[in-house]
Amino acid sequence: MSQRLMEVVLRPTSLILPVILVFLIVMGILLPSSIRSLLMEIMIFSIYGMAYDILFGFSNQFSYGQALFFGVGAYGVLLLALNLNADLWTAMLVAVMLSLVFAFVLGILAVRLSEAYFVIISVIFNMVFYLLALDWTWLTGGDDGLTFTVPPIPLGFASYSVYDPIVNYYFILFFVIATYLILKRIIDSPLGKILVSIRENEERAEFLGYNVIRYKLIAYIISAMFTGLSGTLYAIRTRYASADYFSLIMSADPIIWTLIGGAGTLIGPIVGVVILRILTYYISVWWRNYFILIGGLMILVLRVSPKGIVGYIASKIGVKF
């Protein structure tokens, strides 16, 4: 009985998601601003984490350089709004398309490589962008970064300013929900099944007639686009971008979220983001070396369950992702 109940509760389409959704919608107005702002950050990074899961969790491509696309998204929206006076939708769309283009070009080179070489080349690409962003201060502002005035959100009948935190909150919430629904749809589609089969046994998938390189590239591009989207939202939220958005620490974050929350589950990275952001938020205030705690947590979780927290719960109640 309780197992049946748990299954119903945990099945992504059933109760738990509507409950979370209602909670998030209501909380946008009720929460004090500091918590709301923490929640916004969690939501933005949830998009980043889910995007990373498509790459790492579903097609077994361990990238240590996704911040490249985060930075491209952030700078894309900032530079378009700042230099070309683009409206917000155009700026965001172009920024996400830029991620797509970069992912296509870099992906063609990267996805052919086997695991370790893929990791190395992803770091190299990331470092090139980071160093260029540091160096090209005329374009990026380098270490100091650039601030910009975020254009209002045009919604046909009216336009809203993201400087109102409540507007910004619902703006981000919309994209989290959209990202989840789109990525969930992709995972449940034949494409998602093919990606899983490539993760499970790349060689076998190829002998069945699948062009493995092409599917890996598709996963790489999808992941990059949603990473770019999270970058645009982050730039809009902070009204700022700097070379640090391209840094390797930004690339390490989604790996940690995905490993702790559970790779290949889509909601795992969100769980990872929630835990880590809350830990960071409350502990970094009184303990500078809170990273030790994160490292310890990671070792603990992976020791108990290589499939992370969500994978552990799923295996306990017999749900298979």
Add this chain to the structure above:
Amino acid sequence: MVRTIFETKNLTKAFNGLVAIDNVSFKLVEGELRGIIGPNGAGKTTLFNLVNGYLKPTSGKLYFYGKDITGIQPHIISQMGIAATFQLTNIFPGMKVLENVWIGVHSRSKRRWNPFVHAKSLTGTTRRSEEICKLVGLWDKINEVATNLSHGNQRLLEIAIAISSDPTLLLLDEPTAGVSPQEAENVVKVIENLSKTKTIILIEHDVDIVLRLAETIMVLDKGRVIAEGQPDEISENSEVQRIYLGVE
């Protein structure tokens, strides 16, 4: 009228000077079940890997339905209708049995990666996958995760995956390797069944099984074909007896 569907001409593969396949030419007619035997290191698996595109030959040609397939990538060869099972079990370990087969059946679908349909809505693919599971005798195991199956059942799943892509030429590499006698009997029955509709090349260590199943047998030694013919011809061939069957 028998029709040649597969042919190799002077096929040679050398690894850094070691010649694994030496000038092998043979033809397969439609519906044939050909056994390949030979001692360890004779080049049997190398020959398979040349056929399925995993390796490229040093020289020589391969033809499938008269078309030159030499040097074509494995996924395209698979699309043309050649499927293989492997000596070491090569399945999708973390997926359910039905999903293992589903992926193979789906590989023949026209709109393979349409992201806007739900995989579960492709009932034709699911039904075909279920039929294949029944055919190889894994019907009661379709919801088990592949890695939890017994070794014998994994070998059956291996065959199920290979036939899921509906090949016209099936390569079976030691399908009974490491399988208990009664499970092996299962595998043999499945192969017997399949041979009614497909052209098969079977590599097998167990000579009894080959003699029982195969219509023609080819004996490889040190990369060369040393004998080719009907099962009774082969079992009486003194050269074969000397090098393979261990008879003085």
